[in-house]
Amino acid sequence: YPEPKYLQNVIMNKRRNLWERQIDSDDFLNVRLGVGTIPLKINLSYSIEDFSMSEDNLKAELTRVTENSKEITNCPVTISLTQRNKLVLIGESYHKFNMLKSLILQLVTYHAYNDLKLVFMINDDSDDIWESFKTLPHAWSDSRDIRFYSNNYDEMSKLSFYLEQVFTARKYSDEDGKQVERNATYRNFQPYYLIIVDNIKKVKSIDIID
Secondary structure, rough: OOHHHHHHHHHHOOOOOOOOOOOOOOOOOOEEEEEEEEEEOOOOOOOOOOOOOOOOHHEEEEEEEHHOOOEEEEEEEEEEEEOOOOOOOOOOOHHHHHHHHHHEEEHHHOOOOOOOOEEEEEEEHHHHHHHHOOOOHHOOOOOOOOOOOOOHHHHHHHHHHHHHHHHHHHHHHEEOOEEEEEEOOHHHHEEEEEEEOOOOHHOOOOOOOO
C-alpha cells in the first residue's frame, strides 16, 4: 500500500501492478487511509519450560521483545470497501476532497474497469472539481453507451433505475417462472458498482441510495 503520490507512475508507465486486484482477490477494494499503529496479526509466544534457570537474561529480553511486538508503528492503515460498504468522510471540504481523490486514485490504479465501476452522483454546484473523473474508463459501461456520472436529480434517477435492474438480476434467478434468491456474493458477478456522492441530502431520496 504505497503512498498515493507514487500511483501516478504506476498508471503512466503501465507498471506490472496496474489493475492487479481482481474481483476474487482477497485485497479487492482494500484502500489506504493513511499511516498509523495497527495490531500485529500473528501471535508471538514462547515456552516457559525452555527457561529453567533461576536467572536468565534471555528470558527477560524475550519477554520484552514479545510485549513490544504486538503493534506495528508507522504502518499503512487500510479499510476494505467490500466489508464496510458505506464510508463517510467528515471534515473540512478541502481535506475531504483530497482524501476522496486519494481513494479514487487507488481504486483506478489497482482495479480494472471491467471489475469496478465508479458511479458518481454529484452536486451540480461542485461539478467543476469532478470534471477530470468523467473520462475515467471506470465511469463508463463496457459498451460505452452509459456514463456513470450524474449531477442532477433526473440523471441520478436514470442511473438508479439501471443499477436496480442490475442488482435485481444478480439477487434473483428465474426457476420455473419463479424468482428465487441466489446464494451468491459480489465475487460471483462483474463488475462491482461503487457509488460516490458528495451531498447525501441531495441523493437520499434516490431509490438505489435509499
